[in-house]
Amino acid sequence: MxxxxxxxxxxxxxxxxxxxxxxxxxxxxxxxxxxxxxxxxxxxxxxxxxxxxxxxxxxxxxxxxxxxxxxxxxxxxxxxxxxxxxxxxxxxxxxxxxxxxxxxxxxxxxxxxxxxxxxxxxxxxxxxxxxxxxxxxxxxxxxxxxxxxxxxxxxxxxxxxxxxxxxxxxxxxxxxxxxxxxxxxxxxxxxxxxxxxxxxxxxxxxxxxxxxxxxxxxxxxxxxNAPDRNSRFSEPDETSRRIAGHLLDFFEHEVAQRRLPPNLLPLQSGVGNIANAVMIGLNDGPFENLTAYTEVLQDGMLALLRSGKLSMASATAFSLSPEANQELADHIDFYRSRIILRPQEISNHPEVIRRLGVIAMNGMIEADIYGNVNSTHVMGSRIMNGIGGSGDFARNGYLSVFMTPSTAKGGAISTIVPMVSHVDHTEHDVQIIVTEQGLADLRGLSPRQRARTLIERCAHPDYRDRLLDYFERACASGRGMHTPHLLSEALSWHQRFEESGQM
CATH class of the missing domain: 3.40.1080.10 (Glutaconate Coenzyme A-transferase)
Known part of the structure; x- marks a missing residue:
């Protein structure tokens, strides 16, 4: 060159x-x-x-x-x-x-x-x-x-x-x-x-x-002289749109209850199609003058800046499709006054996240009936990607939201299970769980209340009765009523999938 x-x-x-x-x-x-x-x-x-x-x-x-x-x-x-x-x-x-x-x-x-x-x-x-x-x-x-x-x-x-x-x-x-x-x-x-x-x-x-x-x-x-290589985001499917819809309805409810201001609080969004669908939903929603304090700035957040819905975004990196990357380059003067990129020890700093009251929105692999979340491992032993910054934001944010479809592998896997096969975010750090079936607000609930709420609102109908049956038998077992479990069955769903390909 x-x-x-x-x-x-x-x-x-x-x-x-x-x-x-x-x-x-x-x-x-x-x-x-x-x-x-x-x-x-x-x-x-x-x-x-x-x-x-x-x-x-x-x-x-x-x-x-x-x-x-x-x-x-x-x-x-x-x-x-x-x-x-x-x-x-x-x-x-x-x-x-x-x-x-x-x-x-x-x-x-x-x-x-x-x-x-x-x-x-x-x-x-x-x-x-x-x-x-x-x-x-x-x-x-x-x-x-x-x-x-x-x-x-x-x-x-x-x-x-x-x-x-x-x-x-x-x-x-x-x-x-x-x-x-x-x-x-x-x-x-x-x-x-x-x-x-x-x-x-x-x-x-x-x-x-x-x-x-x-x-x-x-x-x-x-x-x-080479571009960054990031994949194009898929257009939100019906499942992603339903998850985004539940979350946006929840935000409106929180504003009405005066637990959130009309422009919400600074947003953090993990990477992926569901997170991007939430950003698209926000672009069409009633909230104005939004801000973001996040790790990664995706296509949907760029669109929010372009429309004026989002006034400022702080991150440590972009994660843009080729089309969005071209949009950034073509209008760099516009975006430079609205985006700040920081070292990740600052973008993910617990002190700052807590002070700003960040709304943390991240994906997960599975959650159990008490709200423990696995975001890194498949069937307990095999790493998918890693915890990334989800723990930084979930533990310290004003709201801690985890999102996923209620099933995976064409319905062979339930993402709501009796016990997660690996724990990244304990029930103490998880406040909101959303699937296309509904949203479970776990704040202020005891473990048994959390279990019933999660099963009723987030589990897929194909698995809901079985989860309820497990929970009720655990409650009746006499082993302890605070967080009832049947230890011989708690991970049997994962074992059954490994043996038969179906939970």
């Missing part, structure tokens, strides 16, 4: 090299911090070149694997390429790649699933070991060496600060207009020196517009 207009620092122009040359600088056994969060802002060229380098080394009988730390999930050019080359020893903190998932569940790749707000602090505390190299995508480099972040920040600040050496990918495929959208806070400290995070509104800025990296740390600069 001959266009060097985005690399204005003379010291760093001298370190421009090919992705292949840069990849060769990453040794076997290294801990490597990569940029990227939900398919945005990840390095595109160096990981693919590293995968080829690893294959060459392995063909010559030399084992070459590394540990990869990111912000969250990335894309096939990073997680997929390195997993397929069998080049990942350990992965953290969140992934969604099918090859990674398979190798983790086969025991061929170690995986640390962790709350996203905890990652930077654990890295600074040394729990993961020493970070050797950071590979960070940026949208440009200023003359004084300041780095213009791209479409995500994630843990980039921490990786740059912690790493001994840094490789930069300057991606001309990222809009130059992203400059100024970011708010990188350099005031975090470990206990006991920690100070309050001074965010009182989603639109508050407390940091810098750039990332800082001593030029002497940078060992390579690679020029790329």
């Amino acid at each position: 001959t266009n060097a207009t985005r690399i204005l620092c003379p010291k760093l122009r001298n370190r421009i090299m090919s992705a292949r040359e840069a990849a060769a600088l990453i040794p076997a056994g290294a801990n490597v911090g990569m940029s990227g969060f939900t398919g945005a802002g990840y390095p595109k060229a160096v990981p693919q070149a590293l995968a080829e380098h690893i294959r060459t080394q392995q063909a010559q009988g030399r084992r070459h694997r590394i540990s990869i730390w990111t912000g969250a999930s990335t894309a096939p050019e990073l997680d997929g390429a390195l997993a397929e080359a069998d080049g990942i020893e350990l992965r953290l903190p969140y992934q969604s790649d099918p090859t990674c998932r398979q190798k983790i569940n086969e025991g061929r790749m170690d995986y640390i699933d962790i709350h996203l707000s905890h990652v930077a602090q654990h890295a600074w505390s040394g729990f993961f070991g020493k970070l050797d190299i950071a590979v960070i995508e940026v949208a440009g480099i200023a003359e004084d060496g300041r780095l213009i972040p791209s479409s995500s920040i994630g843990n980039n600040k921490t990786w740059i600060d912690q790493a001994d050496r840094v490789i930069l990918e300057v991606n001309y495929g990222q809009s130059a207009g992203l400059e100024g959208m970011h708010d990188v806070y350099y005031g975090t400290a470990l206990p006991p020196r920690r100070r309050p995070i001074q965010i009182l509104r989603p639109e508050d800025r407390i940091g810098e517009k750039y990332l800082f990296c001593p030029p002497e740390k940078v060992i390579a600069v690679v020029e790329t």
Whole structure:
């Protein structure tokens, strides 16, 4: 690439090299911090070149694997390429790649699933070991060496600060207009020196517009021109629309009861088609002047900004379809004044989430009759993606909402079960559960009251009577009436599915 207009620092122009040359600088056994969060802002060229380098080394009988730390999930050019080359020893903190998932569940790749707000602090505390190299995508480099972040920040600040050496990918495929959208806070400290995070509104800025990296740390600069890779969102189906409808009706009720203001409270929305359907519903709904304090900004939230329903959104990354990504680039000046991208330790910070009173809306795999939620594991043992930031928001938000269709696998699985096969969010952190069947408001209910409410309002009719039968027999068993269970049957639904393919 001959266009060097985005690399204005003379010291760093001298370190421009090919992705292949840069990849060769990453040794076997290294801990490597990569940029990227939900398919945005990840390095595109160096990981693919590293995968080829690893294959060459392995063909010559030399084992070459590394540990990869990111912000969250990335894309096939990073997680997929390195997993397929069998080049990942350990992965953290969140992934969604099918090859990674398979190798983790086969025991061929170690995986640390962790709350996203905890990652930077654990890295600074040394729990993961020493970070050797950071590979960070940026949208440009200023003359004084300041780095213009791209479409995500994630843990980039921490990786740059912690790493001994840094490789930069300057991606001309990222809009130059992203400059100024970011708010990188350099005031975090470990206990006991920690100070309050001074965010009182989603639109508050407390940091810098750039990332800082001593030029002497940078060992390579690679020029790329490639888009982020995110999937298109499906048009909401009837199930997603019904889930969104139940939730919007609930919001209207809460406003009428004066438990929410007319413009609600700052919104957090997980990734996925159901979450996107809720955003679409909000665009057609009665609420005005909404705000968002979230991790990821999806198509639906971009549409809310465009329509004026949403006045401001704070996040750590985009997760946009190609069409929405083009919309962002075409109208970047409009969005830059309405979007702030922050490090994930700030976007997911429990103190700020609690202070702002965030409405947390996340997906789940299953919930049990008492409101415990499993959002990470299939049939108890097999990881799907990871907990991501759902726990950060669920535990600390003003409202904690979990959403899912009432069945999966064509009706073979009930997502409301007697006991979840894995617990990510305990009943104490779960307030609202929504399926297409209805909404269960669990606030102020005892465990047995929660069970009846969940069964009656959220379970699919094909499973409702069986759940009620289980609950009533558990109550009659004499084993204890606070949270009645039949231990010999509590996980029998999962066992039956594994044996017969039907719960």
